[in-house]
Amino acid sequence: MPQLQQPPGGPGGPGGPGGGRRARGRTAGIVAAVLAVVLLVGAGVWYVAGGDGGGDTEKPVAGASSTADAAPAPGKAAPSGPKAADLNARREDGENKVLWLQENTVDVPGNGVAQFGPWFAGDIVAKALYRTLSGYSAADGTQKWSVRLRTTVCSAPTLPSPDGKIVLGLESDTTGEGQCDRLQMVDLRTGEAGWSTQVARSGIRDTLSDLTLAVNGDVMTVGRTGRTDAYRISDGKHLWNELPGDCQPYGFAGGTVPLAATSCRDATGDHLVHHVRRIDPATGKEQWAYRIKKGYRVDQFYATDPPVVSLRNDEEDRWVVVNLNADGTYRSQLIGDAADDYAPRCEKELRGRSSNLDSCMGVAADASTLYLATRPVSKGLGNPTNSVVAFDLATGKIRWKAEAPAEQTLMPLRAEGGKVLMYLSALRSRSTARGGGIYALPPTGGTLQPVLRHPASASEVETTFADKLAVYSGGRAVLMRTFIGGGDDEQEKSTVSMLAFGD
Numbered sequence: 001m002p003q004l005q006q007p008p009g010g011p012g013g014p015g016g017p018g019g020g021r022r023a024r025g026r027t028a029g030i031v032a033a034v035l036a037v038v039l040l041v042g043a044g045v046w047y048v049a050g051g052d053g054g055g056d057t058e059k060p061v062a063g064a065s066s067t068a069d070a071a072p073a074p075g076k077a078a079p080s081g082p083k084a085a086d087l088n089a090r091r092e093d094g095e096n097k098v099l100w101l102q103e104n105t106v107d108v109p110g111n112g113v114a115q116f117g118p119w120f121a122g123d124i125v126a127k128a129l130y131r132t133l134s135g136y137s138a139a140d141g142t143q144k145w146s147v148r149l150r151t152t153v154c155s156a157p158t159l160p161s162p163d164g165k166i167v168l169g170l171e172s173d174t175t176g177e178g179q180c181d182r183l184q185m186v187d188l189r190t191g192e193a194g195w196s197t198q199v200a201r202s203g204i205r206d207t208l209s210d211l212t213l214a215v216n217g218d219v220m221t222v223g224r225t226g227r228t229d230a231y232r233i234s235d236g237k238h239l240w241n242e243l244p245g246d247c248q249p250y251g252f253a254g255g256t257v258p259l260a261a262t263s264c265r266d267a268t269g270d271h272l273v274h275h276v277r278r279i280d281p282a283t284g285k286e287q288w289a290y291r292i293k294k295g296y297r298v299d300q301f302y303a304t305d306p307p308v309v310s311l312r313n314d315e316e317d318r319w320v321v322v323n324l325n326a327d328g329t330y331r332s333q334l335i336g337d338a339a340d341d342y343a344p345r346c347e348k349e350l351r352g353r354s355s356n357l358d359s360c361m362g363v364a365a366d367a368s369t370l371y372l373a374t375r376p377v378s379k380g381l382g383n384p385t386n387s388v389v390a391f392d393l394a395t396g397k398i399r400w401k402a403e404a405p406a407e408q409t410l411m412p413l414r415a416e417g418g419k420v421l422m423y424l425s426a427l428r429s430r431s432t433a434r435g436g437g438i439y440a441l442p443p444t445g446g447t448l449q450p451v452l453r454h455p456a457s458a459s460e461v462e463t464t465f466a467d468k469l470a471v472y473s474g475g476r477a478v479l480m481r482t483f484i485g486g487g488d489d490e491q492e493k494s495t496v497s498m499l500a501f502g503d
Contacts, residue, residue: 020219032449081494083462092456095435098458098477100141106132106348112485115497116156120473121164121188124343126500128153128168128483135191141500145191155179157213157220158359159254161233164188167220169211179208185233195236201230210252212355216258219281223251240284249279253301253358261298274298276309278328288328300346301358303365306393323393332396339432341391343375361470363497368393371442376409383407383427384455390445400445415474418443423470426454426462433459438472452477454501476502
C-alpha cells in the first residue's frame with residue numbers, strides 16, 4: 001500500500017485529495033464490525049428451496065432438512081480435536097476462558113470456499129459457509145439452528161439489520177459459474193428463512209459477479225459497477241435502483257450514517273468523476289456530496305461518523321485518507337510517517353468475490369482520532385510485529401504510536417467508551433506461548449490495558465487462524481476463519497472454524 005504523506009502542493013482540500021507516495025505492497029484483507037444485538041427466540045433446521053424465476057419476490061419453502069451434507073442436528077457436539085475444557089485446565093492466573101471451539105461440519109468443494117460472518121443476534125452468533133447458514137449459542141457454542149441454501153453464498157453484508165435479519169447473496173445456479181444475483185433473507189434469531197428474490201440485470205454493463213452489500217436500518221443496498229438496488233429487509237420490497245442524473249452509487253457503507261461511493265459518466269460513457277455522497281437508502285435522495293479528485297475512487301469507508309474515507313488512484317498506485325465533516329465538507333487528510341507502511345486488512349483481497357466498502361480490521365475512529373495499524377514486519381528471526389498509530393482527525397497529523405509486544409500484532413477493532421479496542425494476536429514458538437486477546441488504549445496512548453486475555457494454552461489453536469476475523473461483542477471475543485480449505489473429509493472436520501473467549 002502506498003505510504004500516507006502530505007502531497008506536494010499541500011492538502012487535497014475540498015476539491016479532492018492530493019497524491020500519496022508509491023506503494024511498497026498491497027493490503028491484505030479481513031473485516032471487523034460492531035454487530036447488532038437482538039433477542040434469541042427458537043431453534044431448528046431449515047431448508048430453503050429457491051426457484052429460478054425473475055425479479056419478483058419469492059417465498060422459500062422451509063422445513064426439516066434431509067440432505068446428506070446438511071449441518072448436524074442442533075446440540076450435536078464437535079466431532080474431534082481440542083476441547084475447551086482441556087485448554088482451560090491449563091489456564092494461568094488472570095487469563096479468561098476458552099468458551100468454545102466450533103469445528104467445521106460442512107462438506108465444502110475441493111478448492112475451498114469463503115466463510116461469511118460472524119453476526120451476533122442476542123445470544124446467537126451466526127456464520128455462512130458454502131450452502132449453509134448456521135446459528136450457535138454465543139455462550140457455549142451449541143448449534144441452535146441451520147439453514148440449507150439452494151446455491152452457494154457469494155456475498156453478505158458486514159452487518160445484519162438492527163432486529164437481527166441477514167440478507168445473503170447467492171449464486172444463480174450450482175455450476176460454480178453463475179452470477180451472484182439471488183438474495184435470501186434469514187432471521188438470525190430463529191433461523192427462519194424469509195423472502196428471496198433475483199436481482200434484475202440492466203444491460204451488459206450491469207455485472208452481478210461482485211456485489212457490495214450494506215445494511216442501513218431496514219434497508220439493504222446491492223451495489224455493483226454503475227448501479228445500486230435497494231430493498232426493504234423486513235418484507236423484501238424493491239425500493240429503487242437507478243437514480244436521476246448521470247451519477248450512480250456503486251456501494252454503500254453500513255451503519256447509522258449511510259454513505260455511498262458514486263461515479264459519474266462523461267460524454268464517452270466512462271466513469272471518470274467519483275464522489276462520496278450521503279444518500280437516504282430508503283428513497284435514494286441525496287443529502288450532500290464531496291467530489292473526489294480526478295483519477296481517485298473510494299477504496300473503503302474507514303468510518304462514517306465522522307466520515308473517514310480511503311481513496312485510491314489505481315493508475316498511479318497512490319493512496320490517501322481524507323477526513324470529512326458531518327456535512328460532507330473537507331476536514332483534513334492523514335499525514336503519515338514515511339518510515340511506516342500502513343496496512344488495515346480489508347475484505348476484497350481476502351474473499352475475492354465480495355467487495356463491501358465497510359469491512360476493514362486494523363482501523364478504528366472516534367470523533368477526534370483515527371487509529372491505524374502498520375504492516376507487520378519481522379525483527380531478526382522472530383515473528384512479525386507492528387504498531388498502532390493515532391492520527392488527529394482535525395489536522396491529519398500523528399498524535400502517538402504504540403508498539404505491539406514482541407512477535408505479536410495489534411489490530412484496532414473499534415473505538416468505545418473513550419478508548420480504542422484492539423485484537424492482540426497470539427504467539428506460539430518453540431520457546432514461548434502467549435495468548436492473544438482484546439486490549440485497549442486511551443486517547444493519549446500509553447500502556448496496553450487488558451480487556452480480555454486469551455489463555456496461553458489456546459495459543460496453538462489460535463495461531464492456526466492465519467486469515468481471520470476478530471469480533472468483540474457482549475464481553476466475548478470470537479475468532480472466525482474467513483476461508484475453509486477443501487480436502488479430505490477428515491481434514492475438513494478437524495478444522496476449527498470459530499473460537500470464542502470470555503468469562
